[in-house]
Amino acid sequence: MAEQVVYESTVKEIANRKRLTHWFQWQQMTGTPLYYILPSAKWLSLGRKRQPGIRYITFDDLAELILDETKESYVAIGEEDRHLFFQQFLEEDALGGTHDRHQAKAYADTYGQIKRLGLEVEEYTAGLESLKPLFKRYEQATVNENRLLDPEQKILVAANRLSKRPSLMTGAVVVDGFYDFSPLQYRLITALKKADAPFHVYLPQATFAIAKQTLNDLLSLGFEQKTVHHRNDLMTESISVKAASTTEEQYYGLMQDIILSEKPYDAFGIVLADEKADEAVLFRVAKFLGVPLQRSKRRSARDSAILHWLDYVLRMPSRAATSWEQLPLLELIMKLTFKSGASFALAKKSFLATGDVADEGIERLIELVRGNVWRKRDTFLAYLHQLERLLDDSELSSLYEQRMRESHETWRAQEIAFELHVMTYLKSLVQEKRQELEEKGLMAFTIRLDLFREWLHYQLERKKFTIEKGRERGVSIHTWRDVPLFQGDKLYVTSMNEGTFPAPHSLQGYVQERDLYSLPIPYGAPTQHVFKMKQEAYFDQLFYIAPEIVFSYIKGMNPNEPFLPSPFLDRYVATETYEWTFEKRMEAPFALTVGEQQEKAAHFLGKGYVINGLSPEIERIHQHVERLKTGEEALSEPLSAQHTLSVTALEQYARCPFRFGMERIFAVKEPMKKDVRVSPLDLGHLIHQVIQHIYEEEDLIGQPFHRLSETDKGRIGQKVESVFLTLWEEVEQRYLSLSRLELELIKREWLKRLRKWWEAERKHFWDHEPVKEMAIYSLERSVSLPIRLPSGTTITLTGKVDRIDVDHEGFTIYDYKTGQAHLKMEEDVPSGLKLQLPLYMIAAGQQLKEKKAYGASYISLKEPEKRANNGLWKPEHVGKGSRFRVSAFCKNRHEQLGTIDFLHAFNLDERIEQLWQGMHEDFSVMPLDCSKSCPYHAVCRVTPEQREEGETSWQ
Ligand code: SF4
Structure with missing residues (x-):
């Protein structure tokens, strides 16, 4: 009868040198192999260091040793594999229909929990009867048919085998450092006890309630108790x-x-x-x-570029047709091959423009992925083969080795080494799993692609690499x-x-x-x-x-x-x-490191303190931040003055000098991004084309409104639609990255708007008796206006008027807008935000010498009927009886409209000079109208204060 003893011990004595030496000598003396079980990897490595020559293991390892003794072959599978099995079962039961993936996980977890309780399925008598057939099916597919053992089954099967064949245990067991045991561990302990193996358990601090219970359990299992001595070894003071x-x-x-x-x-x-x-x-x-x-600092393979790339490859949408759709793949490959900075940006630009990246290595990898089609369902073995081929063909291992040799930056070399480790691990993982399946005759084991992907994810997620040694x-x-x-x-x-x-x-x-x-x-x-x-x-x-x-x-x-x-x-x-x-x-009167000193300096600088002896780096950042706060962005040397400029340029500068500088002076392009809508510029151009086409093709320029017959009005209504549809085809060709549905919805929306527009045109012009003698005089007419500025300089403003209507005495002008169009004369005109209508009226008045200005209006394609607060009118044309249907609510009325006196009434010449001078030298962040969708926001870093300041800057 072998000795089976439980010792009361202390926390500090776990795996101590004396104890380990004792068991080493015992092993030498008796010639019996000794297995020393400790609770964690850290303890195991400490044991190996303190006393080599003993086999330090876990309960899991012990189960494996027993199973090895049985000479039965088996394949160890993980918890994630169990989850995969349950998913497959549910999928088969749903006959290809949908099933709840969370449910599969819950079933797999339930099964695992029952096993962790040390129970066979039929021993679970607390319900779940409906799940038992599924659990049995799992056991049939794993243990019985394929000899696959998950972690819990491994211990249970080992305990069962050992209970039946005590000779499987040929050594002695020492357990140290556990306060308690799980039901599964108790199954193994009971089997070892029955097998009459020499068995010694050191129980630390048996005065703790949990340890006391463990002691009682072991005693009731038949262990003999040995109290070394009880001493109060509390240490904390x-x-x-x-x-x-x-x-x-x-x-x-x-x-x-x-x-x-x-x-x-x-x-x-x-x-x-x-x-x-x-x-x-x-x-x-x-x-x-x-x-x-x-x-040591460790990093999970989950963070590797390789996993992200493989994840994409295994999900790759078959319909990745456009360059935009394939862009994620390019980005992943660029990361994978450590391309960054300018080469990354250039490759991306080239790929979007031409579909090529002018880099053989990258293009080879893209082609490799494109040619790698994964079946939705296949054998596990086939997937492993395909993955192995993909990894080999990628030649990433040799690329990383070469990059490592060439890299001069430590951080980059570390990054490359990490990817290389992941690649090496992945290759050996795939190879081992493949060999295991082949050796165990599991070549026909079938799995779905998404489950294979999950398996791969799980394997890499739990693998960690040391990136900095402790x-x-x-x-x-x-x-x-x-x-x-x-x-x-x-x-x-x-x-x-x-x-x-x-x-x-x-x-x-x-x-x-x-x-x-x-x-x-x-x-x-x-x-x-x-x-x-x-x-x-x-x-x-x-x-x-x-x-x-x-x-x-x-x-x-x-x-x-x-x-x-x-x-x-x-x-x-x-x-x-x-x-x-x-x-x-921060307030502590010392800093522990230079880094902390800088942090403190930055903190107090930010609070407005004056700090002496700043480091050059902080000084530089501080000066930079201070300059950014002012928003001032003036050129040291003004640009040479342009004396002819467009009215829209003046408006744009008034809206935001910084944006004007970026767009018009420095030509800084917006970042390329995938189209998510048709650009307003393209839409504006399209709508102007439709209108021009209709009026010019139908020969309506110069024709008084009352002359258009009812038949023609109806026909033109239909023509508006057909012209739009013809021109729309070109837009569709330019926006291939938008879905058919998105394009269809936009098309319908604009067809609707154009229908409304024609109705409004009829109502205000072609069917409207008070203006029946008026006619369209011209469309898209170029105008210019020389202005003598207060400084004495004369500049010429240019522009294009969308439409001018005339009768015998006067004229009106119109500007078509695709979006909303408002105008507040008292604010928008003197600030320079809306200059087109008033200046065009003066310019048109100078061309049409005999005629006086009636007014000018925006026509919004969103609200084409509207004629209030979206134009400027002579007072007699506003309110009741207005020929132009201008509502009495319109506040934008002025006697001097269309004359140079209008400029003086609003000091516009001064404002224009201010804007004109500024656009040659000052591009400060001082927006009058800061658009939420402005693409330069990340560069200008406008603050709410700067916005506020900008709004009042012109007054
Ligand atoms: S975000 Fe505003 S302030 Fe900045 S550039 Fe654009 S419009 Fe100007």
């Missing part, structure tokens, strides 16, 4: 609690403590209560402050499991917030807490009570580990609604005396 405003400040605060201390870095340790959320912040702050950490003498970082490894003086336990510690506990899938009480789980049922005891043990163990402990939690920025500390800190929170906040850190 000082406990404090700190509140931090943010996670970042929490780590700045504790790092500052560490740096200011006299002790070496390895005297300090950090337990991350919220490791997932905090790890990246911890690394960032430690790097900024130059604090070395023992933990430093042996740095600050140690711990989890609750491995914190007993800490040997230093002061331990920081971070992010101890309510909801983070204790972490919420839940069972997976459809298994409920109440089920646990009725199921045949002899030991280790994961109830809320057990979970609570375990969390208490994790917390209480700290006081046996470090002489000084600092707990910290995040309080947040809102004093009225602070985040709360963990209830475990209730006993100590009264000791909280200091908060780690950004403000306090």
